[in-house]
Amino acid sequence: MIKRPAKGASGAGAHDERRIPNATVGRLVTYLRILDRVRQDGIERISSAELSERAAVSAFQVRKDLAYFGSFGTRGAGYAVASLSKELEGILGLSRSWNVAIVGVGRLGEALAHYPHLERYRFLLRALFDVDPEKVGRTISGAHVHPVDRLADVVRDLRIDIALLTVPADAAQPAADRAVAAGVTGILNFAPVVVTAPPHVHVEPVDFLAGLKRLSFHLHDADAPAVDVVPGDARAEPA
Amino acid sequence: MIKRPAKGASGAGAHDERRIPNATVGRLVTYLRILDRVRQDGIERISSAELSERAAVSAFQVRKDLAYFGSFGTRGAGYAVASLSKELEGILGLSRSWNVAIVGVGRLGEALAHYPHLERYRFLLRALFDVDPEKVGRTISGAHVHPVDRLADVVRDLRIDIALLTVPADAAQPAADRAVAAGVTGILNFAPVVVTAPPHVHVEPVDFLAGLKRLSFHLHDADAPAVDVVPGDARAEPA
DNA sequence: TATTGTGAACCGGTTCACAGCG
DNA sequence: CGCTGTGAACCGGTTCACAATA
Numbered sequence A, B: 001m002i003k004r005p006a007k008g009a010s011g012a013g014a015h016d017e018r019r020i021p022n023a024t025v026g027r028l029v030t031y032l033r034i035l036d037r038v039r040q041d042g043i044e045r046i047s048s049a050e051l052s053e054r055a056a057v058s059a060f061q062v063r064k065d066l067a068y069f070g071s072f073g074t075r076g077a078g079y080a081v082a083s084l085s086k087e088l089e090g091i092l093g094l095s096r097s098w099n100v101a102i103v104g105v106g107r108l109g110e111a112l113a114h115y116p117h118l119e120r121y122r123f124l125l126r127a128l129f130d131v132d133p134e135k136v137g138r139t140i141s142g143a144h145v146h147p148v149d150r151l152a153d154v155v156r157d158l159r160i161d162i163a164l165l166t167v168p169a170d171a172a173q174p175a176a177d178r179a180v181a182a183g184v185t186g187i188l189n190f191a192p193v194v195v196t197a198p199p200h201v202h203v204e205p206v207d208f209l210a211g212l213k214r215l216s217f218h219l220h221d222a223d224a225p226a227v228d229v230v231p232g233d234a235r236a237e238p239a
Numbered sequence C: 001t002a003t004t005g006t007g008a009a010c011c012g013g014t015t016c017a018c019a020g021c022g
Numbered sequence D: 001c002g003c004t005g006t007g008a009a010c011c012g013g014t015t016c017a018c019a020a021t022a
Helices: A022-040 A048-055 A059-067 A081-092 A107-114 A148-157 A169-181 A208-220 B022-040 B048-055 B059-067 B081-092 B107-114 B148-157 B169-181 B208-222
Strands: A098-103 A123-130 A143-147 A162-165 A186-189 A202-205 B098-103 B123-130 B143-147 B162-165 B186-189 B202-205
Touching: A022 A048, A022 A059, A022 A081, A022 B208, A048 A059, A081 B208, A098 A107, A098 A148, A098 A169, A098 B208, A107 A123, A107 B107, A123 A148, A143 A148, A148 A169, A162 A169, A162 B208, A169 A186, A186 B208, A202 B208, A208 B022, A208 B081, A208 B098, A208 B162, A208 B186, A208 B202, B022 B048, B022 B059, B022 B081, B048 B059, B098 B107, B098 B148, B098 B169, B107 B123, B123 B148, B143 B148, B148 B169, B162 B169, B169 B186
Parallel strands: A098 A123, A098 A162, A123 A143, A162 A186, A186 A202, B098 B123, B098 B162, B123 B143, B162 B186, B186 B202
Antiparallel strands: none
C-alpha cells in the first residue's frame, strides 16, 4: 500500500531513484487541494479525467505525475479520494509538522504571521526576527519577535526547518546566509532578488513583483499566443 | 527559420510571432533587476558571464534569452548596462504604466497596497474592492475601496489592466470572472486555487502556500532522519 | 467496459561549440 | 584576442497509444 518515492525497495529512501520534475511537485500540491475540496463535498472516488479538469492539466499528466510514486488507483474505477489524499500528504511531507520562522516583520511578514492556513497545514510559526528594536519583544500569533542578532541561537534552539524571508532586497542574502548557517534547510524567499544557498538547502522564490512584470510582458505582447501557464484549453481525452 | 526579432528600440508595436519560453521571461526580469543594481554602482558595461553569475544561470542561457529579441551587446566587450536596461524595460512592457486594482482588502491586500515598489515600476494602484462594508469607503495609498458590486463599473471607468486577487480561495474564481468580464486582461492570483480564464487573459499565480508545500516535499525527500540505522551513502546529491 | 499505468514518441528548452565581429 | 550571437545536439518533461486489469 504505502509506496514511497519511486520504487519502494528495502532500506531507507536515501538517494533519488528518479528525478521528480519540479513542475510535478507543484501539480501534486494542486491535486491534493482539489482532493480536499472534493472530499468536503462527500465525493469518495475521482477519475484522472475529472481531477485533471479541475487542475487545468491533461489527464495523461495526472496519471504520469502519480506514477512517479506508485499506483494509487483502481483500473476501471478511479482513485479513492481519501486514500489518494493520504498518499499525497505523505509524498509531500505534509504528514509531519515543520517549524518555521519569519525573518523580517514588515507588513508582509506580519500578514503571513496571521495567515490561518499556516498552522492548519502544520507549518508551525515558532519565531520572528527583525532589526527594528521597536518590533522586538512583541508576540504575534503566539510567536516571539527576536532581534536578528539572536537568529543563530533561536533557530538552533527551536529547531527551525524553514525560514520565510520577508526582508528588503538588500538584506535577503545576508539573512539567508545566517539562517542556513544556523541549520535551516528550506527558504521561502519573498524578496525580489535571487537568493543562493548551498545544495542541501532548498530555496523557493515567491516573487509577486516578478509575477507582475511577467504579466506586463504578456499584456504588452498583446496578441502573442498564450505562453505556458495559461490553461486556455481544458480538454481531456479526445473522444 | 525566419526569426523576426522584436528589435528596433523600445517602440510599441513590437509584437513578435516567436514563442518566448515562460522561463525566459522570468529571467529577463532578473537580468533587469541586476542591471539596475549594477548601474547604481556606477558600472557601465557587463559581460554575459558576469550577468549570468549574479542571476545564477549559465552564460549561454543569458545570451540565448537575449537573442530571442535581438542583439544588444558588443562582441569583444560586453553589454552596455544602461542601454540593455532600456531594452529590457521595453521588452517587458515596463516603459509604460499599468492600471492595477486589488480585489480583497485583507491583510495581504493591504500589505500590497502599501508596497512602495508598485508605483516605482509604474504599476499604478487605482482601486481596491472588498465585500466588507466596514472596509468600503476607506482610502489606501491614494486609492479608494469600492464594494465588489461596483467592480464592473469601476474597472471599466478606470481602465484597469491588471487585477491582484487577494480574496479567499472560494471567492477567487468568481472574482476573476467578474474582473475579466469587465475588461481586465491580466490577473495576479494570490489565492491558493487554480484560477482559469479565457485565452486572451493571462493569469500568473503567486502562491506562497504552494511554495511552502514544495519546500516540504524537498526537505522531506532529502531528510533521511531515521534516528539510527541509516545505511551508508549519507551524502547529499549534487546539482 | 471503463479507467489506470507505462514504454515510447515527441517537443521545447537548455547546453554546447563555434562562427562572427569588435 | 575576447566576447557575443546562433545553429545544432542534447535532454528532460509532456503527450500519446495501448497494454493491463478491476
